Amino acid sequence: MRRNLLPILMSMVLLSPLAIDIYLPSMPTMATEFAVSASDVQSTLVLFLFAMGLGQVLIGPLADRYGRRPVAIFGVLLYGASSLLAAAAIEFHWLQIARLLQGLAACSTSIVVFSAVRDCYSQKEGAKIYSYLNGAICVIPALAPTLGGLLALQFGWRSTFIFMMLYAMLMMIVVGYRLPETRPANTVTTGPLYRWSRYKPVLGNTHFLFYALACMSAMAAILSYVSYAPVWLIGHLGVSELTFSGLFGLNAVFNIVACFAAPIVIRKLGNRPTVVLALSLLILSSLAVVAAQLFGPSSGIAAAFAFMLPMMLLCVGFAFLLGPATSMALSAFGERAGTAAAMLGFIQMSGASILAGLVQQTDLIAPYAIALVMCVSSIGLLLMMTLSRFDHWHQEQLTAEH
Numbered sequence: 001m002r003r004n005l006l007p008i009l010m011s012m013v014l015l016s017p018l019a020i021d022i023y024l025p026s027m028p029t030m031a032t033e034f035a036v037s038a039s040d041v042q043s044t045l046v047l048f049l050f051a052m053g054l055g056q057v058l059i060g061p062l063a064d065r066y067g068r069r070p071v072a073i074f075g076v077l078l079y080g081a082s083s084l085l086a087a088a089a090i091e092f093h094w095l096q097i098a099r100l101l102q103g104l105a106a107c108s109t110s111i112v113v114f115s116a117v118r119d120c121y122s123q124k125e126g127a128k129i130y131s132y133l134n135g136a137i138c139v140i141p142a143l144a145p146t147l148g149g150l151l152a153l154q155f156g157w158r159s160t161f162i163f164m165m166l167y168a169m170l171m172m173i174v175v176g177y178r179l180p181e182t183r184p185a186n187t188v189t190t191g192p193l194y195r196w197s198r199y200k201p202v203l204g205n206t207h208f209l210f211y212a213l214a215c216m217s218a219m220a221a222i223l224s225y226v227s228y229a230p231v232w233l234i235g236h237l238g239v240s241e242l243t244f245s246g247l248f249g250l251n252a253v254f255n256i257v258a259c260f261a262a263p264i265v266i267r268k269l270g271n272r273p274t275v276v277l278a279l280s281l282l283i284l285s286s287l288a289v290v291a292a293q294l295f296g297p298s299s300g301i302a303a304a305f306a307f308m309l310p311m312m313l314l315c316v317g318f319a320f321l322l323g324p325a326t327s328m329a330l331s332a333f334g335e336r337a338g339t340a341a342a343m344l345g346f347i348q349m350s351g352a353s354i355l356a357g358l359v360q361q362t363d364l365i366a367p368y369a370i371a372l373v374m375c376v377s378s379i380g381l382l383l384m385m386t387l388s389r390f391d392h393w394h395q396e397q398l399t400a401e402h
Helices: 002-013 015-021 024-034 038-065 068-088 092-120 123-155 158-178 196-203 206-236 241-269 271-295 300-330 334-360 366-386 388-394
Strands: none
Touching (some): 015 038, 015 123, 024 241, 038 334, 068 158, 092 123, 092 334, 123 300, 206 334, 300 334
16 A cells, blocks of 8 residues: 555645645736735735645644545535635635635645645655655646646636646546555544643644754745746746746756755755755755845846746745655654644644735745745744754654554
């Protein structure tokens, strides 16, 4: 089962990044068509990720109670329906509602994917599998903006959501016929779904909280980059939609290499040292993007490259961090993997969306806003890792192998 499971999980995990990246080149056009501001269109990304995180608190226990398959089927069906609603939206608030529903749908499949990894693989194997899944996720930013740009040029931005609906139909076939039930026999399935006692062992674990905050910090940086990039490159620097797609795709290709190199780095360094390296890379990226803005070119394609090159370093840090941090956050919760994965997703995604949304309310221009998100939390986490009083928060815990 494990040999055939990874391709299925990789295809399922694409639902979330597809919903983020395919319509990025169309964001300025969407703002014009709906007669709203650029920050309003940016809110469709923030709302998606917030719903994806918040929904996991609601849906996570369902994956433990009723199994992984039913939750996956529900998620794929809702994803298709919400994509159709977004494509048909005439007023902007209907697009926002559709994105909230799409976030709930994506969170359902995300919970199933990450719980299935915890169900079927040891902690050591899991860190590698998470990195491979992150590699699959990173393929989408390389391809989806170009595909979305071409679709929008030929058929309008609504065709990007039609494409998402068609992919959901394909995934319904895959999930319906190929996805096995992976829920362990010892999973807690009794008692009320949303009782505090279900979440208390997870939220009371400082080791879990530390690495959940690390994941949140990296996700906030990525969300800030993704939401600001079209506004800065297309809106401010004036590059075309296809040029934006090319630059974004080039960065994503670099990210793919980093994602598939991450398991090698994890094997050589170990989980905790890899997290230290990743946080350091985020800080270096923040310094590089500020330096490029202060001393680099201010217009044209040269300015676009000056903005995007530090983002490559951000993507490497994100790729190196997510696998080991996720694995260590979930390592102690084999008997309630669905709930633990849900809480991790809630902190990571909803927390990241709140941070990114708050920064979007400031007057900071894109390079400074992204640098602020990258730098502050990463410095705080690294400082904690240097203080002995916090050793029990971040030192790697040994668990029994499956």
